[in-house]
Amino acid sequence: MIIETHDLVKMYRRSVAVDGLNLAVPEGSITGFLGPNGSGKTTTIKMLLGLVRPTSGEGFVFSEPIAEDRASVAIRSRTAYVSEDKRLYSYMTARQILDFTRPLYPNWSRRRERELLLRFNLPLDRKFSGFSKGMRTKLALVLALARSAPLLILDEPSEGLDPIATEHMLVAVIQAAAEGATVFFSTHQISQVERVADRVIILQSGRLVLEGSLEDLRARYRRIHLAFPMRAPVEEMQLDGVCKASSQGHVVSLLADGHLEEITGHAHAMGAISVTVEPVGLRELFLESVDEPCSTGVPACVEVEEEPHDLSSHDPS
Numbered sequence: 001m002i003i004e005t006h007d008l009v010k011m012y013r014r015s016v017a018v019d020g021l022n023l024a025v026p027e028g029s030i031t032g033f034l035g036p037n038g039s040g041k042t043t044t045i046k047m048l049l050g051l052v053r054p055t056s057g058e059g060f061v062f063s064e065p066i067a068e069d070r071a072s073v074a075i076r077s078r079t080a081y082v083s084e085d086k087r088l089y090s091y092m093t094a095r096q097i098l099d100f101t102r103p104l105y106p107n108w109s110r111r112r113e114r115e116l117l118l119r120f121n122l123p124l125d126r127k128f129s130g131f132s133k134g135m136r137t138k139l140a141l142v143l144a145l146a147r148s149a150p151l152l153i154l155d156e157p158s159e160g161l162d163p164i165a166t167e168h169m170l171v172a173v174i175q176a177a178a179e180g181a182t183v184f185f186s187t188h189q190i191s192q193v194e195r196v197a198d199r200v201i202i203l204q205s206g207r208l209v210l211e212g213s214l215e216d217l218r219a220r221y222r223r224i225h226l227a228f229p230m231r232a233p234v235e236e237m238q239l240d241g242v243c244k245a246s247s248q249g250h251v252v253s254l255l256a257d258g259h260l261e262e263i264t265g266h267a268h269a270m271g272a273i274s275v276t277v278e279p280v281g282l283r284e285l286f287l288e289s290v291d292e293p294c295s296t297g298v299p300a301c302v303e304v305e306e307e308p309h310d311l312s313s314h315d316p317s
Helices: 041-048 069-077 094-104 110-120 133-145 163-178 190-196 214-220 260-269 282-291
Strands: 003-012 015-021 030-034 056-061 079-082 151-155 182-186 199-204 207-213 222-227 242-248 251-256 274-279
Touching: 003 041, 015 041, 015 207, 030 041, 030 163, 030 190, 041 056, 041 151, 041 182, 069 079, 079 133, 094 110, 094 133, 110 133, 110 163, 133 151, 133 163, 151 163, 163 182, 163 190, 190 282, 199 214, 199 282, 207 214, 207 282, 214 282, 222 260, 251 260, 260 274
Parallel strands: 030 182, 030 199, 079 151, 151 182
Antiparallel strands: 003 015, 003 056, 199 207, 222 251, 222 274, 242 251
């Protein structure tokens, strides 16, 4: 595992930003890190990089403990990071930032740098202070991807990008993974996770509510629609394997993660006149998980404040 955490906790005053988080990110994977605003994604990333200290628990990146200063420097030396705020040197031009950054990394790829600059069409002689949000994101991505680091941690890597630039970003992420990098990226764009990720992790209020490979999740979860001639017996359908049940009129809708034969058999015994089983997409799983986590998952903790951004240092490189 490139990234591992065990009961990781971060508290800000009386607010719980991350609550007992257990992560496992395999080497060579592309992992999508999903969750609503304030769910603890950015705080988790900052702890992994040693920019924020955990309140309790432990974490490891490249088997290095994230809470030790010397180890966190070693972690950052092997990790290319695109931060959520994407702040760089405002008084420099894009060309000057590249010239300044390039010698710092021995594995810097001039080929990848040229390819990305061509794709993103960046104005190299314009100062960073005059960049739009999308231009800032593009330059941050060039700086991260050209490093050829074994781990890419990307926090909202498509922020401000138009559809064409977003496509170029996704292609570059896939190429980096194909060349051996492990990718861990936080995003609100579920379609991007479906497009490039092989694993997904979903947080809600600082807790893990769903994780696994996309292939396994698609195979595991099903939506079951049941129609009854009389009142829908939603209470009687709270069975093993049922994560969530709701009813409207004579129809019961179930989200299930197993025991499909038992559930449908029980529905027929209860008098169901129609039983339909459908696959569930990642968007629906996400919405169900952050609304009310499945009974097989971890209950959500108390809603927390938006993660503070002024409590940690920032490494612009």
